[in-house]
Amino acid sequence: PQPPLLPPPPRPVQKAELVRLSQTLLHVRALHWVVVEDAAAPTALRGALHPPERRDPPRASPPPRGPPWLRPRGVEQRNRALQWLRETRAPGESGVVYFADDDNTYSLRLFEEHPWRGRLAGGAGGGPAFRAAAGGGGRVVGFHTAWKPERPFPLDMAGFAVGLPLLLARPAARFDPQAERGYLESSLLGGLVSPAELEPKADNCTQVLVWHTRTEKPKLRQEEQLQREGRGSDPHIEV
Amino acid sequence: PQPPLLPPPPRPVQKAELVRLSQTLLHVRALHWVVVEDAAAPTALRGALHPPERRDPPRASPPPRGPPWLRPRGVEQRNRALQWLRETRAPGESGVVYFADDDNTYSLRLFEEHPWRGRLAGGAGGGPAFRAAAGGGGRVVGFHTAWKPERPFPLDMAGFAVGLPLLLARPAARFDPQAERGYLESSLLGGLVSPAELEPKADNCTQVLVWHTRTEKPKLRQEEQLQREGRGSDPHIEV
Numbered sequence: 001p002q003p004p005l006l007p008p009p010p011r012p013v014q015k016a017e018l019v020r021l022s023q024t025l026l027h028v029r030a031l032h033w034v035v036v037e038d039a040a041a042p043t044a045l046r047g048a049l050h051p052p053e054r055r056d057p058p059r060a061s062p063p064p065r066g067p068p069w070l071r072p073r074g075v076e077q078r079n080r081a082l083q084w085l086r087e088t089r090a091p092g093e094s095g096v097v098y099f100a101d102d103d104n105t106y107s108l109r110l111f112e113e114h115p116w117r118g119r120l121a122g123g124a125g126g127g128p129a130f131r132a133a134a135g136g137g138g139r140v141v142g143f144h145t146a147w148k149p150e151r152p153f154p155l156d157m158a159g160f161a162v163g164l165p166l167l168l169a170r171p172a173a174r175f176d177p178q179a180e181r182g183y184l185e186s187s188l189l190g191g192l193v194s195p196a197e198l199e200p201k202a203d204n205c206t207q208v209l210v211w212h213t214r215t216e217k218p219k220l221r222q223e224e225q226l227q228r229e230g231r232g233s234d235p236h237i238e239v
Numbered sequence: 240p241q242p243p244l245l246p247p248p249p250r251p252v253q254k255a256e257l258v259r260l261s262q263t264l265l266h267v268r269a270l271h272w273v274v275v276e277d278a279a280a281p282t283a284l285r286g287a288l289h290p291p292e293r294r295d296p297p298r299a300s301p302p303p304r305g306p307p308w309l310r311p312r313g314v315e316q317r318n319r320a321l322q323w324l325r326e327t328r329a330p331g332e333s334g335v336v337y338f339a340d341d342d343n344t345y346s347l348r349l350f351e352e353h354p355w356r357g358r359l360a361g362g363a364g365g366g367p368a369f370r371a372a373a374g375g376g377g378r379v380v381g382f383h384t385a386w387k388p389e390r391p392f393p394l395d396m397a398g399f400a401v402g403l404p405l406l407l408a409r410p411a412a413r414f415d416p417q418a419e420r421g422y423l424e425s426s427l428l429g430g431l432v433s434p435a436e437l438e439p440k441a442d443n444c445t446q447v448l449v450w451h452t453r454t455e456k457p458k459l460r461q462e463e464q465l466q467r468e469g470r471g472s473d474p475h476i477e478v
């Protein structure tokens with residue numbers, strides 16, 4: 001018997017990225033991975049994850065259309081995850097919240113960072129879009145960035161983590177989908193702390209433990225050609 | 240004291256890619272990862288690997304210059320690795336040899352594929368450049384490809400593995416650096432088996448277990464701008 005037709009994955013490399021990221025996260029003890037799908041119904045991609053998920057994850061509606069430099073991606077999903085945490089976690093419950101991109105690269109050393117002192121950490125993000133918070137004397141004293149350095153928190157999404165108790169204690173803090181370009185991180189962080197309250201991590205911000213990698217969009221011209229000839233890939237094979 | 244200046248990594252995302260791939264391979268038991276550096280001297284990147292390497296890996300000279308579509312990348316390195324295997328392994332020693340790209344995505348399920356019957360396996364490579372070998376009745380009966388289907392082995396480098404005993408028994412088989420575009424895989428495989436001898440893997444070639452992902456080259460304009468202003472990234476921070 002043929003397997004049922006699978007809904008096509010929303011992006012060609014999405015399964016690959018989830019498989020790759022899940023295999024890194026699989027090393028980490030006591031990690032709870034909240035995957036927010038931007039689809040009205042669950043997609044087939046859950047089978048990609050190691051180990052298979054055990055609970056129904058939250059879902060958000062598809063992101064607003066428009067060029068990505070105008071409409072930051074993943075915002076609704078991240079707010080949906082915040083809402084889920086506030087609905088399901090008890091006040092004061094311990095934990096550290098990261099906001100991960102599926103195409104970023106995370107060193108396992110990131111998860112050895114402790115003790116997380118329960119508030120907010122500005123670690124060294126970086127790599128390609130090298131944007132490290134520079135720490136000094138147990139304080140973050142500046143940021144390394146050329147672009148809009150006047151932002152209150154000129155950090156990439158991958159460059160910080162937030163203590164769960166703080167997130168729960170400030171229930172209104174969220175990402176502003178209308179934030180000006182580059183101000184998305186500031187829109188959340190501004191509702192949580194002042195820049196002076198950031199705690200440097202990653203060996204006083206001298207280690208790069210996350211890279212803002214991006215995966216090339218594949219050209220599917222040949223597959224499209226084969227499909228026009230009626231010789232496309234077997235749709236039962238999940239890619 | 241300042242740490243010593245690190246030689247700059249050859250490509251901006253190389254450390255990220257090695258970290259990410261190493262964290263997948265770290266799950267695999269009895270795996271020997273041969274990393275061939277295309278540099279005259281060891282680079283700083285070895286520190287990126289989990290766990291740290293324990294022996295001096297082979298090295299190849301930098302690849303010939305020229306546009307990548309004319310000069311396949313990684314050929315010298317792969318031949319150097321073949322040479323290293325033939326120099327260090329005893330005839331008949333068991334094992335399976337994969338040729339991995341540092342930017343590909345490998346599902347852990349790939350490494351559960353067994354028994355490898357000691358010869359050559361045509362699995363389902365694919366993803367973006369979807370190129371699966373189609374198996375039938377325990378034989379590979381065709382290939383799904385639009386590009387140069389007349390090639391004897393129209394497979395991507397990621398779409399097959401070779402039994403170590405076979406590689407040792409055919410000491411002349413190697414990748415031909417002069418091979419016409421698309422014929423690199425055929426140049427090795429033609430020296431090992433006939434297409435009819437391929438063994439389908441990955442559930443009779445119905446599973447995609449490797450994706451030929453590629454990482455975007457980052458734009459470093461802002462970093463270059465900061466460097467011109469004398470405010471570049473701290474060169475002691477390895478990226």
Ligand SMILES: O=c1ccn([C@@H]2O[C@H](COP(=O)(O)OP(=O)(O)O)[C@@H](O)[C@H]2O)c(=O)[nH]1
Nearest residue numbers: 037038063073074075077100101102103214
């Ligand atoms: O249609 C989309 C596009 C992106 N994303 C998510 O939004 C985040 C940021 O997207 P992307 O990595 O493309 O942005 P970039 O890092 O290039 O700014 C990622 O975790 C994606 O999985 C999503 O959920 N739906």
Ligand SMILES: O=c1ccn([C@@H]2O[C@H](COP(=O)(O)OP(=O)(O)O)[C@@H](O)[C@H]2O)c(=O)[nH]1
Nearest residue numbers: 276277302312313314316339340341342453
């Ligand atoms: O200067 C280089 C460029 C590439 N490679 C290696 O050659 C392989 C193939 O390169 P790439 O992934 O860029 O090629 P593609 O997959 O895009 O054809 C990869 O494992 C790279 O690490 C290398 O050793 N030196």
Ligand SMILES: [Mn+2]
Nearest residue numbers: 101103104213
């Ligand atoms: Mn991203």
Ligand SMILES: [Mn+2]
Nearest residue numbers: 340342343452
């Ligand atoms: Mn590659």
